[in-house]
Amino acid sequence: MKHYDLIILGAGASGLMCAAQLRQNSSLSVGIIEGNNRPALKLKASGGGKCNLTNVEVDESHYLGDETLVKSALAVFTQRQLLDYFRDGGLRPVIRKERYYFCPKSSDEVISILIGKANGCDLLLGHKILSVEGKSPFVITTDKGKFSAKNVVVATGGASYKELGASDIGLRIAQSYGIKTVPFSPALVGLTLQPKEFWMKELSGISFPARIHVAGKSLDEDLLFAHRGISGLVVLSASLYWHRGEIVIDFVPDFDLNTLKYEKKSISTAIPLPKRFMKAFLDAVGLEDKACNRLNADEWEKLLRIRNYAMAPSGTFGLSKAEACRGGVACEEINPSTMESTKIDGLYFIGETVDVTGELGGYNFQWAFSSAVMCASSITL
Ligand SMILES: Cc1cc2nc3c(=O)[nH]c(=O)nc-3n(C[C@H](O)[C@H](O)[C@H](O)COP(=O)(O)OP(=O)(O)OC[C@H]3O[C@@H](n4cnc5c(N)ncnc54)[C@H](O)[C@@H]3O)c2cc1C
Known part of the structure; x- marks a missing residue:
């Protein structure tokens, strides 16, 4: 020996x-x-x-x-x-x-x-x-x-x-x-979705910068929609701190929603995010894609969910995909x-x-x- x-x-x-x-x-x-x-x-x-x-x-x-x-x-x-x-x-x-x-x-x-x-x-x-x-x-x-x-x-x-x-x-x-x-x-792994968030699966391949709040941390990076759920650098980092329960996604961390108050354009045109995402998001929160300056208080509340979208992932993509x-x-x-x-x-x-x-x-x-x-x-x- x-x-x-x-x-x-x-x-x-x-x-x-x-x-x-x-x-x-x-x-x-x-x-x-x-x-x-x-x-x-x-x-x-x-x-x-x-x-x-x-x-x-x-x-x-x-x-x-x-x-x-x-x-x-x-x-x-x-x-x-x-x-x-x-x-x-x-x-x-x-x-x-x-x-x-x-x-x-x-x-x-x-x-x-x-x-x-x-x-x-x-x-x-x-x-x-x-x-x-x-x-x-x-x-x-x-x-x-x-x-x-x-x-x-x-x-x-x-x-x-x-x-x-x-x-x-x-x-x-x-x-x-x-x-x-x-x-x-x-x-450092993607997160899977509960059925009520399955609308995100239709967006597979779309990616843009987002902010995620999880367990007292606030993380900024790219979010990527995937077939199995959500991924991208910001989700991978968030997964480190997520055990169970909710995360909150800000889909427009660098955009001032107040600028929309007097905006005549439709919501999906005025918010600088991919059209496919905007359409799916508006459907998910039950909001019509109308001119921003015609939104009533209730509709504003729904739109504000783009800034604080709370959701509870169902799990992770698993050890085989974890970095x-x-x-x-x-x-x-x-x-x-x-x-x-x-x-x-x-x-x-x-x-x-x-x-x-x-x-x-x-x-x-x-x-x-x-x-x-x-x-x-x-x-x-
Ligand atoms: C796809 C991917 C991408 C990543 N990208 C990054 C990145 O860009 N930046 C970053 O900071 N981190 C990254 N990581 C994480 C990083 O690779 C690890 O944290 C790091 O390699 C850990 O180093 P380590 O020496 O502890 O383990 P490892 O580098 O995993 O080394 C452990 C070694 O032990 C050997 N071993 C295990 N079991 C046995 C056994 N029973 N018998 C003999 N040998 C065994 C393994 O083969 C391996 O060679 C990534 C991970 C993955 C999976």
Whole structure:
């Protein structure tokens, strides 16, 4: 059985970053075990193949999870440090919509930088991890054999997008050591509709900027109508905070409805939204498409629903379509300065395996990389 000082489980975003950091700053022997035949398949597919690395505005308010833990990791490896790190490797991130940092060409650029910096670690591909047992040394059993290590970093990610190699092994490993976990559930995912909102299904393919109010948060981005329900960047971010109950959609966040009071044009002409949407919306709220200046008080009330359309989604598009997972190893089980288990010495959890989830917009890679750097720094000290 081959022995390492440290074994990282999972060669995704956080696992590769942790390996790269250890390689640069220590002489420990490091093995990385990955189920796929290629590393970082989720990272490769991310951001439409161009990986949204981080955001212009990063702080703990964009995450669900323990504030102290998130804040502590983000301080160890800030968004500036992340950008400098990849720039140093030759990447020239581009900003989209004045907030999102993307790769200019392809996510492969990020993957090759990480693999280059992790050079010297043993990358064991095509090994499905089955279990971890014992304590310093830990024994890792895969479908191809057993390995032992003094320290283990669990970086096996969340359970969404199984076709990219995702699994819940991180939670099962934690549970086998009596560490508390929160079940994985879909986040950053489209929302399905109750029958009374089925009028939206007819609008599949239409997209425009909207604002969603959910659980005390107000989020602005594009809304996309889909066959199964509503999607688009604003819905994906809203899904992070939605559990059950209502969300409120403002379909015209940048339009002053007061300007319509003296408007002679019909409602659907005066409001700058796609005609198909306007027609379906007016039908749904039972309002005739008449001249705006001829609306009575009752009709105004109905029109105002375009600004505060309250609806209760029936569910989500599910784990197979979710860009991230809520849930993971409970934050209270993790040392907020090291990412080490507070119960088991030498056992660490990083990235999406931990119960921390970011909004859409590069926040999840920022967390994956920051938690990995914090973990690696604590091991090399
Ligand atoms: C389609 C899509 C697009 C996304 N786009 C973005 C984006 O643009 N920006 C952003 O910030 N976030 C994005 N995300 C989220 C982001 O990819 C994840 O949050 C991030 O990859 C988590 O990093 P991680 O290291 O924790 O897990 P991962 O990157 O998922 O790595 C986990 C690794 O562990 C391996 N593994 C799992 N189980 C086993 C097992 N039993 N045996 C062996 N190996 C195993 C997996 O194969 C994988 O390689 C996207 C996600 C998806 C699905």
